[in-house]
Amino acid sequence: MTFSNRKVFVVGGSRGIGAAIVRRFAAAGATVIFTYAASAGAAEQLAVETGAQALRADAGARNELIAAVRDAGPIDIFVYNAGLLVFGDPLTLDADEVDRMIDVNVRGAYFGSVEASRLMPEGGRILVIGSDTADSMPFPGLAAYVLTKAAMQGMARGLARDLGPRDITVNVIQPGPTDTDMNPADGPRAAGMLEPMAIKRYGTADEVASLTLYLAGTQARGITGAMHTIDGGFAA
Numbered sequence: 343m344t345f346s347n348r349k350v351f352v353v354g355g356s357r358g359i360g361a362a363i364v365r366r367f368a369a370a371g372a373t374v375i376f377t378y379a380a381s382a383g384a385a386e387q388l389a390v391e392t393g394a395q396a397l398r399a400d401a402g403a404r405n406e407l408i409a410a411v412r413d414a415g416p417i418d419i420f421v422y423n424a425g426l427l428v429f430g431d432p433l434t435l436d437a438d439e440v441d442r443m444i445d446v447n448v449r450g451a452y453f454g455s456v457e458a459s460r461l462m463p464e465g466g467r468i469l470v471i472g473s474d475t476a477d478s479m480p481f482p483g484l485a486a487y488v489l490t491k492a493a494m495q496g497m498a499r500g501l502a503r504d505l506g507p508r509d510i511t512v513n514v515i516q517p518g519p520t521d522t523d524m525n526p527a528d529g530p531r532a533a534g535m536l537e538p539m540a541i542k543r544y545g546t547a548d549e550v551a552s553l554t555l556y557l558a559g560t561q562a563r564g565i566t567g568a569m570h571t572i573d574g575g576f577a578a
């Protein structure tokens with residue numbers, strides 16, 4: 343699969359799943375721009391490794407994100423990967439942290455996707471990284487996180503209707519437990535995460551990137567407004 347002559351914009355590409363997506367699109371010949379918020383060192387290294395352009399832009403700050411997307415010009419493939427995970431008893435969670443997660447996971451996904459769609463050519467793609475927890479939530483402590491990921495489902499269905507007439511697809515990729523800094527395969531929550539999985543193995547960021555490239559390719563032009571779960575059967 344080649345993406346030469348395609349401009350790809352990845353929101354939140356410095357680490358984990360986002361970095362794997364940057365690597366795979368760059369290897370497939372795309373022109374890749376990615377944003378980051380805190381991990382300047384990792385972003386710089388990834389830019390040198392892949393030839394992608396790294397941009398500091400906080401996805402939770404609406405105008406900053408919109409400006410970064412607008413300044414990139416026409417984008418063929420927009421991937422919204424940035425995400426925060428705030429975990430704990432809803433009665434004691436810090437409300438500001440929950441608000442910040444909603445800013446990054448929901449508001450950023452919406453305003454970034456809408457801005458990207460303005461100049462997006464026909465055949466364009468919007469892909470947001472949700473979570474299989476939007477479909478199945480076997481643990482306590484994740485209500486606010488799941489709220490944000492369920493919101494992406496509604497957004498994708500709605501935007502698919504808005505943008506379908508321009509031949510632009512909008513899809514959600516829903517990973518399950520995936521070995522990254524957010525959810526390490528050797529972390530304290532790993533054993534509990536494996537329990538509901540049919541395949542008792544953490545996924546890799548590269549596996550999620552593979553699905554992303556599939557949905558971004560020409561063969562997926564008829565797929566829109568849909569959720570694509572890659573979770574080893576966690577939500578089955």
Ligand code: NDP
Pocket residue numbers: 353354355356357358359360361377378379380381382399400401402423424425426427446471472473474516517518519520521522523524525
């Ligand atoms: P990581 O925490 O490993 O990486 C998160 C990435 O998002 C980093 O590159 C980070 O950049 C970026 N990011 C976070 N906040 C912002 C922000 N405000 N502005 C710009 N970039 C930002 O997470 P994962 O790779 O595991 O997760 C990626 C996505 O996949 C998330 O949306 C997550 O919810 C989802 N997901 C992950 C699962 C898992 O098990 N790992 C399971 C299901 C879904 P920086 O460090 O520079 O801020």
